[in-house]
Amino acid sequence: MSKTLYDKIWQSHLINEQDDGTSLIYIDRHLVHEVTSPQAFEGLRLSNRKVNSPKRTLAVADHNVPTLDRELGIKEEDSRIQVEELDKNVEEFQIPYFNMNDSRQGIVHVIGPEQGFTQPGMTIVCGDSHTATHGAFGSLAFGIGTSEVEHVLATQTLIQKKAMNMLINITGNLDKIVTSKDLILYIIGKIGTAGGTGCVIEYSGNALRDMSMESRMTICNMSIEAGARAGMIAPDDITFNYLYEKPMAPKNEDWDKAVNWWKTLPSDSGAKFDKIVDIDATKVTQTITWGTSPEEIVSIDGTVPNPDKISDEVKQNKIKRSIEYMGLTPGQKISDVEINTVFIGSCTNSRIEDIRSAAEIIKGKKVSTNVKALVVPGSGLVKKQAEEEGLDVIFKHAGFEWREPGCSMCLAMNSDKLNEGDRCASTSNRNFEGRQGKGGRTHLVSPEIAAASAITGKLTDPRNVT
């Protein structure tokens, strides 16, 4: 029978299945960070359990590490205790670890792929909803809660039920100016933040075949914002080339065997999907969010919606609330909206390609005097690469701050946060109320739009910055 990519990975990891479909699946890779793991390690200690497979586990501190003056340590006591707790736990349970001062440290979803820890055909989990990112390699990757983190640490398995197969088929080609961030925001706008609930999304279509791994990761990353626990893209030569000679990728004979196996993974023709959504790539424009939900999107040349035109009362109230919180007016042109902060970073858009595209726009220009702008590379290795290419100099000359890697202002657990009323063009993934700091206002944008907006001080189409 024809199978989807998801079916194949699911079946090859199935250890046990009960009559009601409750299944025990094997987990190949487990990424661990400081925020969602302390209670899990504590649980292991209390029940006298060990970590089943430390070699399949990789830990890193990323959520609340400082991006400035790292050598001084972590100022905030709670955050420091949490990171110290991880230091102790990885030591006690013998888990491979990139500590805060390791050159390979970075955002968990940047370092996994970068090290070749992430590979096609694997099941990958992490106590973080953006684990979906790794699906860009044709793996089944999803976020789990702390109880499940403890379960995976103890048993290297998870109790799950199979999700539905959903296909998002992108037909036609994207305009050159349109990025993968625009595309995923557009898709979320189309299907809504619950559009993928209960599903694993497979993205397909020619537009994806031409995309780099970095761009594909941006798409899979935000599957959770569309309600899906996992998003995946079939592996191809671009995937294999990316992984070749990565430190933890298979080597020599194993590499050849792995590639042969990886080539069997893409969905068979005629495979059955429970839901199919067609997206016409030619209709996708440069897309950003105006509101406080990732589905509240607008084209960069568009306007803030008018809630009076919406008949459903609950929806109307939500939109009214978003407009109020965001300090906008219905019908206002989005490109007239002034910002005072720009954040280029997060597991969505902090990879070398993102930093290059932003630098391209910034080159030789200055950040608007009203704007505080920062670049937070996704990992120590991304930072190093960018510095070797001289990109840090471009940013610094323009007036950007060039920071140390971490999650930073995406969720503002460290001291990088918005103040009440600040408005930020952010390359991150969530624009919820207060996400980047209490009372802060977030517009989710591509690195290109973030860069252009830093220069003009307004939400700006990069083509209008010359």
Next chain:
Amino acid sequence: MEKFNTFKGIAAPFNILNVDTDKIIPKQFLTTIKRTGLGKHVFDEMRYKKDGSENPNFVLNQKPYDKSNILIAGDNFGCGSSREHAPWALKDFGIKCIISTSFADIFYNNSFKNGLLPIMVTKDERVALLEDAKDKENPEIEIDLENQEIRRPNGGKIKFKIDPFRKKCLLEGLDDIGLTELHENKIKSFEESRSTKHPWL
């Protein structure tokens, strides 16, 4: 885990769309290394004013809802991050059951692991329960997991569906890890065959 017994409790009307986990428990409270003590911070930004005092307009600050055990929630409750701090905080506040038309997957999963029951009902059923909850004089609803039944203040009953395995785990207070360890031999032989076939994994 504590066993989930039939209980009668105050239901709060909480008809907001897409309540995300940042809203349930904002990031400044995620630095804890414990599972307990988050109840006072649940819905922090809606619940407290800038000066730290309670916002009287927020439903869970109003009597009798400050003693709620049940939320009648809007669509897509619990969307966003995987933080288990969300069910921990709700549970610590006293919430034992959330009723809505839909939940985000990870939140839904995390709830069961913490003895918090998410129940899915139809749109009409939710509307009826919202009306029940709005009656401040008598907002008590009974939740009977064993019989998969919500009993309304007017004596009406609403049946709900639930995965049999999850139901059993809640009713008996079973520990997932202990259950999985019963499959130890199967896991070992799976690992061995996998290592032979795909040694790089």
